[in-house]
Each structure stands twice: as structure tokens, then as C-alpha cells.
Amino acid sequence: MNFWETEQLANDLMRHFGMLELGWKFRWSNGKRTLGSASWKRSRLSPGVQIPNHLNMSGYLVQLNGADEVYVPLDEQEPGHKPGHIEDTIRHEIAHMIAGHAAGHGPVWKATAIRCGADPRRCADESVKMPKAPYEIVCTCCDKVIGKRHKRVRLGGKFHPKCGKKSVGQLVLRYAA
Numbered sequence: 665m666n667f668w669e670t671e672q673l674a675n676d677l678m679r680h681f682g683m684l685e686l687g688w689k690f691r692w693s694n695g696k697r698t699l700g701s702a703s704w705k706r707s708r709l710s711p712g713v714q715i716p717n718h719l720n721m722s723g724y725l726v727q728l729n730g731a732d733e734v735y736v737p738l739d740e741q742e743p744g745h746k747p748g749h750i751e752d753t754i755r756h757e758i759a760h761m762i763a764g765h766a767a768g769h770g771p772v773w774k775a776t777a778i779r780c781g782a783d784p785r786r787c788a789d790e791s792v793k794m795p796k797a798p799y800e801i802v803c804t805c806c807d808k809v810i811g812k813r814h815k816r817v818r819l820g821g822k823f824h825p826k827c828g829k830k831s832v833g834q835l836v837l838r839y840a841a
């Protein structure tokens with residue numbers, strides 16, 4: 665599934681479930697941690713009212729996961745069609761649009777997810793390929809990697825509990841990707 669196919673399928677599914685008419689729009693995001701999300705905007709006139717805004721799909725993670733997924737256009741999907749990760753995420757997010765922000769991943773959302781053809785058990789899917797955290801925190805007292813981070817972090821004052829206070833100032837950040 666490439667970018668064009670992802671956007672096509674997302675728009676077809678949003679149209680199918682009536683979401684385009686409600687004002688939902690597809691948008692590529694720069695996020696690297698979540699494959700997809702639905703975002704609302706707040707109404708200026710009536711605070712507390714959530715207005716449909718975007719289905720955000722991570723270009724980075726679609727590229728990372730796309731090769732594993734065959735694109736089946738919506739009008740060619742047969743009964744028993746099993747969505748891959750990207751399609752499941754699109755259906756999952758449409759269920760959020762229908763169930764509303766406040767429903768979270770609760771029972772109303774779960775029932776909606778089933779109607780939308782999304783796997784209701786999959787809220788944070790471990791089998792979606794995520795980028796590796798490129799930074800490793802290494803304790804130079806024991807030479808062990810004691811943590812991984814997505815961003816550079818300050819290590820001043822931190823220590824490795826196993827090595828104790830003698831490891832204060834002995835932790836280094838190493839770029840491992």
C-alpha cells in the first residue's frame with residue numbers, strides 16, 4: 665500500500681461512512697509514533713463543542729508498514745476481507761469520528777469499531793512497525809544499555825540504580841540507529 669493508495673482508501677472509507685459530508689478531511693502527518701489519529705477542533709462560538717477536523721496518517725509509518733499490505737480498493741473488497749494495519753487504522757479512526765472524542769476506546773467505540781470493520785481489540789498495536797528509538801543510554805560503570813530514547817535527553821544528575829550513586833555522571837547517550 666503506497667501513499668496514493670492509502671489516501672484513496674481513506675477518502676473512500678470516509679465517504680462510505682458519511683464522514684466527508686461531516687467535514688472530515690484526510691491529512692498526512694509528520695508523526696512517527698502513531699500510524700493514525702482523528703483530531704477535532706474546538707468551536708469558538710460554543711466551547712466544549714468538538715468540530716470534525718482531520719484524519720491524520722503518519723507518512724513515515726505508512727511508508728514503513730506499506731510494503732506488508734496489499735491495497736484492495738473499497739469497491740473490490742469481498743465479504744470476509746481482512747484489513748491490514750493501515751486499513752484497520754483508517755477504520756479504527758473512523759470509529760472514533762462516529763463514536764465521538766469522549767467515547768475513548770470504551771464500549772460505544774468498540775461497538776462502532778465492529779460496525780466499521782476495525783478490530784476492536786487493537787487500540788495500541790504492537791505489531792505495527794515503529795521506528796527504533798535511536799538513542800541509547802549507556803552506564804559506563806557496568807557498560808550496560810539501561811534505556812532507549814527517541815530524542816536527546818539530559819543525563820546530568822541521573823544514575824543507574826543497580827550501580828548506585830557512583831554512576832552519577834557516568835551515563836552517556838549514544839546514537840545507535
Ligand SMILES: [Zn+2]
Pocket residue numbers: 756760769787
Ligand atoms: Zn483509537
Ligand SMILES: [Zn+2]
Pocket residue numbers: 803804805806807808824826827831
Ligand atoms: Zn551501571
